Amino acid sequence: MEETEEGLKRRAYSLGQELIQSGLEQEVIYARFEKQNIPKSLAKKVIDDILIQKNEKEIEIEKPKIYFALGGIVLGIILAAVSLIFVQGKIILPIGLVAGGIIQSAISYSKIK
16 A cells, blocks of 8 residues: 555654654664665754754743843943942952853853754
């Protein structure tokens, strides 16, 4: 019995999701697709689509962290300016906020890349 093109796509996407979530490398996933008689062109499209979706989800998770870190940097700069005007010589807290914000944004940005 011949499988329809739509059924083949559904089977390929469900298999691809399962294999990518298991952490297998792309070559292993391609080999599994080949064993399931899924054409190479469809296998490449499925894997690309699933990896793009996975990356978009990771970016959505990291976005709030980046905004929080940038807010800490801005708050640190504002506190540094205020403390420079009113309390000269005590800028440890603003320096800590700016440094912490830079570190957090660098960590979040590296996870996105």
